[in-house]
Amino acid sequence: MPKNDKQDGYYKEDILKVGFDLEEKNRSGSYLQIDHSVLAEKSNLEDIEILNTVDALKKYDWLKDYWWKAVSPDKDEYTKEVDINQNYGYFIHVKPGAKVEFPIQSCLFVSKESTHQNVHNIIIVEEGAEVHVITGCSALHGVNNAFHIGVSEMYIKKGAKLTFTMIHLWGPEIFVRPRTGVIIEENGIYISNYICMNPVKDLQMSPVTYCGKNATALYQTVLYASEDSKMDVGSVIYLNGENSKTEVVSRTVARDDSEATVRGTIIGKNKKIKGHLECRGLMLSDNAIIHAIPELRAETADADLSHEAAVGKISEEEIEYLMSRGLNKEEAASVIVRGFLNIDIKDLPKQLEEEIQKKIDISMAGI
Secondary structure (H helix, E strand, O other), rough: OOOHHHHHHHHHHHHHHHHOOOOOOOOEEEEEOOOOOEEEEEEEOOEEEEEEEHHHHHHHHHHHHHHOOOOOOOOOEEEHHHHHHOOOOOEEEEEEOOOOOOOEHHHHHEOOOEEEEEEEEEEEOOOOEEEEEEEEEOOOOOOEEEEEEEEEEEEEEOEEEEEEEEEOOOOEEEEEEEEEEEEOOOOOEEEEEEEOOOOOOOOEEEEHHHHHHHHHHHHHEEEEEEEOOEEEOOOOOEOOOOOOEEEEEEEEEOOOEEEEEEEEEEEEOOOOOOEEEEEEEEOOOOOOOEEEEEEEEEEEOEEEEEEEEEEOOOOOOHHHHHOOOOOOOHHHHHHHHHHHOOOOOOOOOHHHHHHHHHHHHHHHHHO
16 A cells, blocks of 8 residues: 555545445445455445455465466466465456346555566356446556556356446556456356556457357457557457357557557357447557557358458548638547547446546647
């Protein structure tokens, strides 16, 4: 925990920006981890259990049946590192039939220079339950050199629904390696919202989702790449079950000397499956790079898969039209970028919505 008043103020401010409410207003539970220490693991409802994964494994023998099942510990060097040297992580268990009104919040925070934070998270949403989890990952103001590896396994049981909103707010010299696996059973629904609006040295993530019969997976991603950030963000969805479906929507803005790679892969493996990829990028600098890589693979004649990808700059015609309506050039550009990044994400905390709007406004300085 930060020790001086100035650090403490930064700590609270940075945590608020990733959606973590220290007062727990309209929250069903909380998990807070700073570096390698668990500061909070609290549920406000009987239908929810929140623990760190180390204690959860000791408490429940059955949890071993889920451990490293959606993600392999041998996937790459980063999962191996977490398997060998884990620094906690959260366990969230939602009981059958529970309809959780307010989101559960979690925060994985780095407060010290040169920290390596290796976490392993597990979310299990039992049959017929519904919940929204907001996870914020961030670093203290001024921390430059750090490495975060986050392994997350999510299990959505029959007829259950998980909305998972992840907000990243790192620093310009921090390396980040999330590794996620999601298993959706029959009639289950998984909605993933991912937002990264701050510079990061090197971010690489590509969650893998396995859809059962009649299962649905929706991915919505907003990336704002600036300075010399490198972002490589994607998703891989296996439509294994009959009538399963997915939609992947991404919006990427790149400025300065940043490089953003946006990937999307859909593999259709059963009857009556449906999937769509939509990758759109907006260039605000001649030195930035956006690389859109949509991929479709149909392994059945009954697959309905499609994709669209577009990268470009702000249209002069749109600018001129808005200026004719009374806006100056900067105001017109702001309206266009704001509309471009607008993906309807429900239940976002007010502080986070305000932070996104600030980033959009700041982006106009580079146009």
